[in-house]
Amino acid sequence: MGPLSRILFGDRVSWLFLVLLAAIAIILPWLNLTQPPDSPWYVSNYALNLWGKYLCYALLALSVDLIWGYCGILSLGHGAFFALGGYAMGMYLMLQIGDRGVYGHPELPDFMVFLNWDALPWYWYGFDQFWFAMLMVIVAPGLLAFIFGWLAFRSRVTGVYFSIITQALTFALMLAFFRNEMGFGGNNGLTDFKDILGYDLQAKTTRIGLFVASAVALALGFIACRYIVTSKLGRVAVAIRDTEPRTRFIGYRVERFKLWLFTFSAVLAGIAGALYVPQVGIINPGEFAPLKSIELAVWVAVGGRGTLYGAAAGAILVNNAKTWFTTAAPEFWLFALGALFVLVTVLFPKGIIGLLRRRGGEGS
Numbered sequence: 344m345g346p347l348s349r350i351l352f353g354d355r356v357s358w359l360f361l362v363l364l365a366a367i368a369i370i371l372p373w374l375n376l377t378q379p380p381d382s383p384w385y386v387s388n389y390a391l392n393l394w395g396k397y398l399c400y401a402l403l404a405l406s407v408d409l410i411w412g413y414c415g416i417l418s419l420g421h422g423a424f425f426a427l428g429g430y431a432m433g434m435y436l437m438l439q440i441g442d443r444g445v446y447g448h449p450e451l452p453d454f455m456v457f458l459n460w461d462a463l464p465w466y467w468y469g470f471d472q473f474w475f476a477m478l479m480v481i482v483a484p485g486l487l488a489f490i491f492g493w494l495a496f497r498s499r500v501t502g503v504y505f506s507i508i509t510q511a512l513t514f515a516l517m518l519a520f521f522r523n524e525m526g527f528g529g530n531n532g533l534t535d536f537k538d539i540l541g542y543d544l545q546a547k548t549t550r551i552g553l554f555v556a557s558a559v560a561l562a563l564g565f566i567a568c569r570y571i572v573t574s575k576l577g578r579v580a581v582a583i584r585d586t587e588p589r590t591r592f593i594g595y596r597v598e599r600f601k602l603w604l605f606t607f608s609a610v611l612a613g614i615a616g617a618l619y620v621p622q623v624g625i626i627n628p629g630e631f632a633p634l635k636s637i638e639l640a641v642w643v644a645v646g647g648r649g650t651l652y653g654a655a656a657g658a659i660l661v662n663n664a665k666t667w668f669t670t671a672a673p674e675f676w677l678f679a680l681g682a683l684f685v686l687v688t689v690l691f692p693k694g695i696i697g698l699l700r701r702r703g704g705e706g707s
Contacts, residue, residue, distance in 0.1 A: 532627025
């Protein structure tokens with residue numbers, strides 16, 4: 344069995360996950376385009392947009408599960424990488440507005456005109472080009488993760504201490520991006536986007552294109568993660584998770600393996616953020632909030648840590664619940680989230696996937 348066959352067909356549930364994802368990517372846009380609004384099968388633009396956001400969250404959950412579920416690295420700062428990818432996309436979208444903004448300035452975003460800036464900051468140069476922005480979607484979170492991981496792993500920071508400093512990282516970035524002097528829109532962030540690659544963001548076909556792109560990114564991210572965890576690198580990662588001192592003792596450079604996986608997972612998170620921004624229409628410092636990163640751990644724990652597809656399913660299920668709660672009873676959502684995490688930890692610590700496996704007689 345070749346590498347691709349092993350990834351796609353070596354695990355029946357992984358194959359079913361990809362089939363289900365392909366069905367979602369085809370059926371939801373088809374129902375949106377072909378069914379009349381009064382049909383019970385009609386998928387509204389809002390619902391399609393919402394599912395596009397869920398798929399981005401699922402890709403983000405994959406990035407967390409890769410390092411937490413398989414390498415034992417609990418990062419409570421992955422929201423920072425997600426937000427950096429989102430800001431890179433947002434900067435590109437802001438520069439596509441041109442003279443159609445509130446202040447009609449063709450070269451500067453509206454918030455810079457409002458703050459009496461005379462010229463673009465140097466770090467905005469190149470973001471008027473889509474290829475450069477997409478490069479920064481990868482480079483910005485990847486470089487930050489590489490530098491941060493290199494400093495942390497070479498110092499052998501592990502466990503709860505690593506979780507705390509990743510949370511401190513995202514909190515520091517949140518405070519920095521709140522400042523108007525940073526040149527990223529301050530508290531309001533970046534919003535009021537018009538076009539992407541010359542296509543109107545409000546057009547139905549553009550929305551469908553972004554939805555399909557999110558599904559494709561999730562599928563490719565899943566396949567990449569499956570390739571990693573079924574390879575020698577994945578086996579070493581599991582060994583590091585289970586017995587890091589012994590893995591180091593037999594000669595493996597543990598820090599290098601952890602750094603590579605941490606950097607790759609940050610890139611996945613950045614791509615998820617870049618796809619998320621044009622679909623929700625805004626990116627602001629709130630995406631750096633430590634609570635956002637804590638929620639990521641809840642998604643993965645609920646779905647099933649160390650399964651990949653469980654993490655993606657957990658992200659979709661929890662965010663569906665969040666959508667319902669924040670509409671019907673917004674004041675109870677945080678209590679429900681906390682209760683969900685406690686119940687998962689106590690009653691089924693291996694998540695929904697672990698519970699299904701146990702009931703199906705497949706073992707825990």
